[in-house]
Amino acid sequence: MSEERDYRDDPGGTSPFDQANLSFPPDYLRDGRGIRSWLLTTDHKRIGVMFYAIIVLMLGLGGIFALLIRTELLTPERTVMSASAYNRFFTLHGVVMVFLFMIPSIPNVFGNFLLPIMIGARDLAFPRLNLASFYVYCVGSTVTLAAAIWGGVDTGWTFYVPYSTSTESSVFLVAVGIFILGISSILTALNFIVTTHTLRAEGMRWLDMPLFVWAIYATSIIMLLATPVLGLTLVLVALDRIAHIGMFDPRLGGDPVLFQHLFWFYSHPAVYIMILPAMGVISETVCTFSKKPPSSYWAIAISSLGIAFVGFFGWGHHMFVAGMSEIDAGIFGALSMFVAIFSAIKVFTWTATLYRGNITFTTPMLYFFWFLFLFTFGGMTGVAVATQSLDVHWHDTYFVVAHFHFIMVGGTITAFVGAAHYWFPIMFGRMYSERMGLLTSTSVFFGFLFTFVPQFLLGNAGMPRRYYSYPPRYQWLNVVSTGGAYLLAGALLLTLINLLVALKWGKRATPNPWGSRSFEWMTAAIPIKHNFETPPVISRGPYDYHLSEEQAHARTKAR
Amino acid sequence: MNELLRRLLFLPQQSSTMAESIDELHYFVIITTMLGALLVTLVGGWFLLRYREGRIQTHPHDYDIGAKPPLWMKVAAVFALFTLFVVWWAIGMRQYLELRIAPQGAFEVEVVAKQWMWKYTYPEGGRSIAALYVPAGRPVKLTLTSRDVIHSFYVPEFRIKQDVVPGRFTTVWFEAKAAGVYEILCTEYCGTGHSVMRGQVIALEPGDFDRWLEGEDLGAPVAGPRYEQPWVVGNTAPAQELDLVRTGERAASTQGCLRCHSVDGTPHIGPTWAGLYGSVVPLEGGGKALVDAAYITESMMDPLVKMHAGFAPLMPSYLGRIRSGETAAIIAFIKSLRNVPPEPVAPTPSNDGGAP
Numbered sequence: 080m081s082e083e084r085d086y087r088d089d090p091g092g093t094s095p096f097d098q099a100n101l102s103f104p105p106d107y108l109r110d111g112r113g114i115r116s117w118l119l120t121t122d123h124k125r126i127g128v129m130f131y132a133i134i135v136l137m138l139g140l141g142g143i144f145a146l147l148i149r150t151e152l153l154t155p156e157r158t159v160m161s162a163s164a165y166n167r168f169f170t171l172h173g174v175v176m177v178f179l180f181m182i183p184s185i186p187n188v189f190g191n192f193l194l195p196i197m198i199g200a201r202d203l204a205f206p207r208l209n210l211a212s213f214y215v216y217c218v219g220s221t222v223t224l225a226a227a228i229w230g231g232v233d234t235g236w237t238f239y240v241p242y243s244t245s246t247e248s249s250v251f252l253v254a255v256g257i258f259i260l261g262i263s264s265i266l267t268a269l270n271f272i273v274t275t276h277t278l279r280a281e282g283m284r285w286l287d288m289p290l291f292v293w294a295i296y297a298t299s300i301i302m303l304l305a306t307p308v309l310g311l312t313l314v315l316v317a318l319d320r321i322a323h324i325g326m327f328d329p330r331l332g333g334d335p336v337l338f339q340h341l342f343w344f345y346s347h348p349a350v351y352i353m354i355l356p357a358m359g360v361i362s363e364t365v366c367t368f369s370k371k372p373p374s375s376y377w378a379i380a381i382s383s384l385g386i387a388f389v390g391f392f393g394w395g396h397h398m399f400v401a402g403m404s405e406i407d408a409g410i411f412g413a414l415s416m417f418v419a420i421f422s423a424i425k426v427f428t429w430t431a432t433l434y435r436g437n438i439t440f441t442t443p444m445l446y447f448f449w450f451l452f453l454f455t456f457g458g459m460t461g462v463a464v465a466t467q468s469l470d471v472h473w474h475d476t477y478f479v480v481a482h483f484h485f486i487m488v489g490g491t492i493t494a495f496v497g498a499a500h501y502w503f504p505i506m507f508g509r510m511y512s513e514r515m516g517l518l519t520s521t522s523v524f525f526g527f528l529f530t531f532v533p534q535f536l537l538g539n540a541g542m543p544r545r546y547y548s549y550p551p552r553y554q555w556l557n558v559v560s561t562g563g564a565y566l567l568a569g570a571l572l573l574t575l576i577n578l579l580v581a582l583k584w585g586k587r588a589t590p591n592p593w594g595s596r597s598f599e600w601m602t603a604a605i606p607i608k609h610n611f612e613t614p615p616v617i618s619r620g621p622y623d624y625h626l627s628e629e630q631a632h633a634r635t636k637a638r
Numbered sequence: 639m640n641e642l643l644r645r646l647l648f649l650p651q652q653s654s655t656m657a658e659s660i661d662e663l664h665y666f667v668i669i670t671t672m673l674g675a676l677l678v679t680l681v682g683g684w685f686l687l688r689y690r691e692g693r694i695q696t697h698p699h700d701y702d703i704g705a706k707p708p709l710w711m712k713v714a715a716v717f718a719l720f721t722l723f724v725v726w727w728a729i730g731m732r733q734y735l736e737l738r739i740a741p742q743g744a745f746e747v748e749v750v751a752k753q754w755m756w757k758y759t760y761p762e763g764g765r766s767i768a769a770l771y772v773p774a775g776r777p778v779k780l781t782l783t784s785r786d787v788i789h790s791f792y793v794p795e796f797r798i799k800q801d802v803v804p805g806r807f808t809t810v811w812f813e814a815k816a817a818g819v820y821e822i823l824c825t826e827y828c829g830t831g832h833s834v835m836r837g838q839v840i841a842l843e844p845g846d847f848d849r850w851l852e853g854e855d856l857g858a859p860v861a862g863p864r865y866e867q868p869w870v871v872g873n874t875a876p877a878q879e880l881d882l883v884r885t886g887e888r889a890a891s892t893q894g895c896l897r898c899h900s901v902d903g904t905p906h907i908g909p910t911w912a913g914l915y916g917s918v919v920p921l922e923g924g925g926k927a928l929v930d931a932a933y934i935t936e937s938m939m940d941p942l943v944k945m946h947a948g949f950a951p952l953m954p955s956y957l958g959r960i961r962s963g964e965t966a967a968i969i970a971f972i973k974s975l976r977n978v979p980p981e982p983v984a985p986t987p988s989n990d991g992g993a994p
Contacts, residue, residue, distance in 0.1 A: 166832075242829060246829065370703075399734070400799045402803055405734065420720060426678060427712060436685070471797065475827075541795075543825040549833060
């Protein structure tokens with residue numbers, strides 16, 4: 080097959096819908112032109128792409144803040160900025176990365192784009208609500224950023240009271256912004272849940288859904304149940320600041336530790352909002368490139384729900400030194416370990432899937448390999464910090480910073496970038512440069528290691544987090560970490576450039592370039608506006624690699 | 639073995655009675671973690687090589703869509719992991735209880751934290767700021783509270799940490815194995831001065847400690863290789879003969895003055911002492927004051943009456959907290975700095991560069 084040929088000229092019938100119809104509807108990118116057709120679209124794919132653009136922008140912004148922090152930490156005293164500027168920058172880094180990038184990243188970009196296609200639906204259940212979610216996100220992120228930048232918020236992304244109720248910065252407006260962002264999360268989560276329940280194609284049972292759908296479904300449940308708690312907590316903080324109702328302020332009889340309970344009741348499950356979709360991406364990648372079904376579909380699907388459930392009961396391990404009772408600490412320590420068991424089941428299953436596979440080694444697969452190491456190590460250090468007596472030494476030191484960056488960067492960003500490569504052909508109809516992909520992926524990994532391994536050691540040595548100046552004995556590890564951060568940033572920038580180049584000059588993609596059996600690859604090279612010309616009827620599983628590609632197509636078609 | 643692992647993992651000295659057993663659990667957990675992650679990666683990496691497309695083309699029988707590990711292997715792996723976690727939990731929980739429950743008969747000190755300093759009150763009514771004097775070889779129980787926001791009391795060399803919460807009293811205990819100086823760090827973010835909210839635990843031999851409680855100036859608090867004079871510019875070797883200026887420098891260090899006032903002109907939380915003596919400073923709310931012994935004494939005892947303009951009203955009163963003689967010594971020290979130019983210079987003190 081000629082690589083340059085458009086799929087429309089393809090007489091071979093690789094797309095299931097091309098025999099009957101000679102007049103093709105245009106693909107989603109060309110269906111409607113002009114800025115208006117994008118801004119007012121209700122097509123889940125276009126909304127996904129719009130989210131994509133803005134979320135990559137947020138990642139860049141959060142990354143710039145990270146570099147500023149790391150630059151300041153090159154020397155034990157002032158390097159480039161004052162203490163109050165430093166405090167604002169680490170707050171901005173945390174807020175942007177958590178609320179503006181990480182939480183919406185994979186669900187709102189890849190979930191939006193792929194979930195309906197994967198279950199054979201024309202769109203999400205509530206397309207207008209989906210567009211509303213996008214604009215609510217835009218408003219929320221604008222308010223948050225404007226307040227944090229111009230108002231100079233210096234509380235850290237955790238907003239611990241009573242500091243956040245007493246500092247002279249615009250905590251109130253940032254709280255409003257994050258509240259609005261929460262509404263966007265809830266709208267999207269609701270949409271995904273309803274879509275999964277009601278819009279599965281004819282013949283598709285729950286256990287026929289691709290594993291990515293399970294992951295997004297479990298994530299949506301957490302979003303729907305946990306986000307309101309965050310919203311209400313922020314309302315209480317705002318009321319405490321403005322009306323002095325004395326919810327958390329000890330001078331008025333409030334309890335600052337109550338805030339921590341409420342905050343982590345959201346923010347601990349939020350960790351799984353960030354990592355579960357990444358696990359979904361990994362499941363898809365492993366199966367596609369090993370050309371094998373997962374060694375246990377059931378284990379991966381159920382463990383996603385297990386993590387979503389148990390994740391709600393681990394919040395207390397953030398508070399072992401906050402003055403909670405010993406019994407509480409024991410219970411929360413034990414419950415936290417269950418999350419690790421479910422995650423370990425996934426890791427075993429992915430590794431076992433490789434066994435006797437037929438493995439194509441592509442960029443997404445290399446990202447999977449990094450993920451495997453980083454997530455396993457980061458996850459097990461999570462159990463380590465949930466071990467009560469060890470946490471006493473590690474709590475609020477760089478060890479914890481390193482641990483959650485292993486999960487959030489080593490896990491989620493690795494999977495996000497892996498997904499960006501894996502689904503690049505279906506989203507934009509082009510192929511990226513594999514050689515550049517492998518090169519940038521390797522640089523990302525080493526940049527990451529140099530950034531965060533020294534932070535584990537800094538934490539062991541006792542360097543507290545959020546320190547503007549530090550005892551000089553910590554300096555050389557900080558210098559290594561800063562060097563690594565620049566390498567990581569450079570590698571991610573090159574990755575972006577590689578994909579942008581591919582967008583314009585990449586080879587045209589064929590409809591199923593990876594030879595996958597998953598349902599999203601059964602569409603045209605670039606899906607049409609409503610994904611399928613006729614509603615598909617599914618009579619096979621998403622990982623039926625024993626079927627030939629033609630058979631697989633035949634069992635996905637409308638009859 | 640303990641020493642090797644401790645150094646490899648960059649852990650601080652094990653200076654409390656609990657530190658070594660906590661570190662042993664640390665080694666167990668971290669080594670298992672590293673081995674586990676390595677094992678998964680190696681097995682995964684081996685599969686990636688063994689079952690790569692190129693090799694499958696020549697060995698097609700190695701490709702088996704239905705291949706999965708036997709059920710017993712999965713069950714065994716999950717069970718093994720579960721057992722491992724239970725063991726960690728059991729040891730960790732037992733140690734946590736030991737860390738949390740102070741033994742009977744501990745020496746008790748009350749700690750009040752505020753932005754950005756630590757203040758201590760001893761049973762006999764003695765007080766100190768930043769430097770916490772305790773007897774070595776005897777359990778010490780601290781009762782902590784905060785006057786403003788949440789802080790956290792952390793001594794890395796003791797492996798202890800406790801949040802200090804306004805409106806609540808929390809406790810923490812430790813027993814220093816030997817006399818020495820151990821760093822205190824604040825680990826709960828508390829604002830602009832969070833990273834300079836530090837102090838020292840000064841553990842004294844029991845005899846020395848009793849003498850200190852009775853008000854005796856011990857000269858050098860402790861001798862020994864691990865003694866580090868923090869926050870002070872200029873070297874004061876413990877064995878050196880002390881004159882009034884040196885005494886003042888030490889008093890300024892142990893009383894915590896130098897945590898807000900620099901002596902080399904570096905801008906900090908309070909006015910720098912470089913070139914301060916004899917100068918005329920603007921006051922908050924108008925007016926001027928000549929910095930002489932009377933003004934300095936008044937500022938120590940009642941700091942908010944005549945505030946140097948441009949600085950936050952953070953300084954605590956030292957009335958009753960400072961020994962007779964120390965005031966004069968600190969004034970002598972400030973006086974000795976009058977010819978130091980009050981311009982900012984390189985901020986890193988020369989004696990801070992070495993390892994602890």
